[in-house]
Amino acid sequence: MLTIPSEEASITQDDAAAAVAAANSAVANIPQLKDDDNGTAHHLHHSYAPQHQHQGYDALAAQNLAPQQHQQHQLDPQMQQHQQQLHNVPQRMTHQHHLQQHLAQFAQDHHNVQQHDRDHLLSQQLAQQHFQQQQQQQQQQPQLHHQQIPLQHQQNHQLSQQNHQVLTQQALNQQHQVLNQQIPQQPHHSLSHSHHLEMLAQANESDLLEAANRKVAPRSSDLFRVGPPFSETRHHQDIYCKGNDMDVNPILEARIDRGFEVGExxxxxxYKRNYFTLVSSFSLENFDFDRFISNKFYTYEKSSRNGEPAGESKVEISYFAVRLVAKCSDDDVSISLIQHTAKRDKGPQFPPPIYPAVPGDLPDHETVKASCNKRNGGKIENMNKVFYFDRGDYYRNVNLDTLKDNSILKNYPSDSIARVARFERIQFTSSIRVKQTASNSRYFTLHVELLGIIEDEDLQIQPILLSSIESPPLIVRGRSPSNYHKDRTSGYRGHIAQH
DNA sequence: TTCGACACATAAGT
DNA sequence: CACTTATGTGTCGA
Structure with a gap:
């Protein structure tokens, strides 16, 4: 049903040459596993963290957590059973088999919101499971060579920083301060007026002083700030439209909505201890949604046989996916991001999910802000319309079903397909080192990658890095108390207090 | 010095 | 309006 005939397509010399070039850079950005010391490359490091302690969490979550919060993290008893199933899956189980399991399960529960969200969860976990499986297998197989490409942030980012003057809270505070200082100096037109102003000024002053000593409010909506602009889309592997062999140009967009601010x-x-939020979506140039789903796409994969590189082969893209990775300015630590649940310490931790995705529009900052921590069913439903494409709905609307569908849509592992990949409650793993030298901080970059998920001869799914965008250098301040007293740029802890 | 764990506090969500 | 949640960050101790 979901098997894709593996085409051993013959390609022209030119195609091959282009593909070689592209293939060489295709996987450059996929980080290696930390303990990957034998030079064996791994396509993906996202795997379902096997050592999660869920005890005590499930009951709590089942009672208290909104479905939305369940999406990526929560394991109710049913899901736990799933996990068991998935984890018990023989290593060489095929993608197809996976999907059948999934579909069977989906047929079982696909009625209410909770189940819909469970489906999201399942989708993601399936994807992760796939990748984990993939990864395990790759450890026994010849690998694509991962070529390191030097980070080239400086020019890009200085440019984009100049172009994006974001009015930060710090700037606002400074303006505010200036305003306050000006108040007493304004011409006094009347005694009562001036008196009034003085009182105002005094009130503001004490407010500010108080603010200077107050902790940042943990739930302040003010913590949502637009972060740095991302680079232009960089292409790693070409995408072609299956119908007419046209070269398709993917465009990735991303925005950080919480967690980063400009320093002076x-x-x-x-801040290492704080969450950040990032959203990303992609589009294919000149392809609106209808055109997208009425087409299939292919790319080239560098294949290997018995450990020897064996040229490139044309492979159909089963579906697209978006993932988030972080890189360090010097060493590259592979799993450097972690995702928490709303329960934080009391819940499990995951690597950021890989989102199977269709093209979509990036929602604006306010929308992302509004989407956080919702438990109300109606609101969640509305948000899901923004962030997800519901394949079931679509089939109902066009009077299709999975069996009749012949589009790329049917290859997606779940009915809930991301239009927008939303990464919430992400932190750099505690193991990252933020200090390089006494004076110098190491910096990090965030990369959003568009992946093409393909199936190899053995029906194993494999991701191929198609294109990516990256953030400018990001300074991540560590836990040292010195980072929390001066030059603080977030929250309303004052910039007034210049110790 | 750094990290996990626990604690406190407070705005948002219901 | 009262209750619950989520999350920045203070702190302790290995």
Whole structure:
């Protein structure tokens, strides 16, 4: 049903040459596993963290957590059973088999919102499971060579920083301060007026002083700030439209909505202990949604046989996916991001999910802000319309079903397909080192990658890096108390207090 | 110095 | 309006 005939397509010399070139850079950005010391490359490091402690969490979550919060994290008893199933799956189980399991399960529960969300969860976990499986297998197979490409942030980012003057809270505070200082100096037209102003000024002053000593409010909506602009889409592997062999140009967009702010010298600063939020979507140039789903796409994969590189083969893209990775300015630590649930310490931790995705529009900052921590069913439903494409709905609307569908849509592992990949409650793993030298901080970059998920001869799914975008250098401040007293740029802890 | 764990506090969500 | 949640960050101790 979901098997894709593996085409051993013959390609022209030119195609091959282009593909070689592209293939060489295709996987450059996929980080290797930390303990990957034998040079064996891994396509993906996202795997379902096997050592999660869910005890005590499930009951709590089942009672208290909104479905939305369940999406990526929560394992109710039913899901746990799923996990068991998935984890018990023989290593060489095929993608197809996976999907059958999934579909069977989906047929079982697909009625209410909770189940819809469970489906999201399942989708993601399936994807992760796939990748984990993939990864395991790759450890026994010849690998694509991962070529390191030097980070080239400086020019790009200085440019984009200049072009994106974001009015930060710091700037606002400074303006505010100036305003306050000006108040007493204004001409006094009347005694009562001036008196009034003085009182105002005094009130503001004490407010500000108080603010200077107050902790940042943990739930302040003010913590949502637009982060640095991302680079232009960089292409790693070409995408072609299956019908007419046209070269298709993918465009990735991403925005950080929480967790990073500009410091006074234009650097972007985040805090290791705090969450950040990032959203991303992609589009294919000249392809609206209808055109997208009425087409299939292919790319080239560098294949290997018995450990020897064996040229490139044309492979159909089963579906697209979006993932988030972080890189460090010097060493590259592969799993450097972690996602928490709303329960934080009391819940499990995951690597950021890989989102099977269709093209979509990036929602604006306010929308992302509004989407956080919702438990109300109606609101969640509305948000899901923004962030997800519901294949079931679509089939009902066009009077199709999975069996009749012949589009790329049917290859997606779940009915809930991301239009927008939303990464919430992400932190750099505690193991990252933020200090390089006494004076110098190491910096990080965030990369959003568009993946093409393909199936190899053995029906194993494999991701191929198609294109990516990256953030400018990000400074991540560590836990040292020194980072929490001066030059603080977030929250309303005052910039007034210049210790 | 750094990290996990626990604690406190407070705006948002219901 | 009262109750619950989510999350920045203070702190302790290995």
């Amino acid at each position: 010298n234009g650097t972007w600063i985040g």
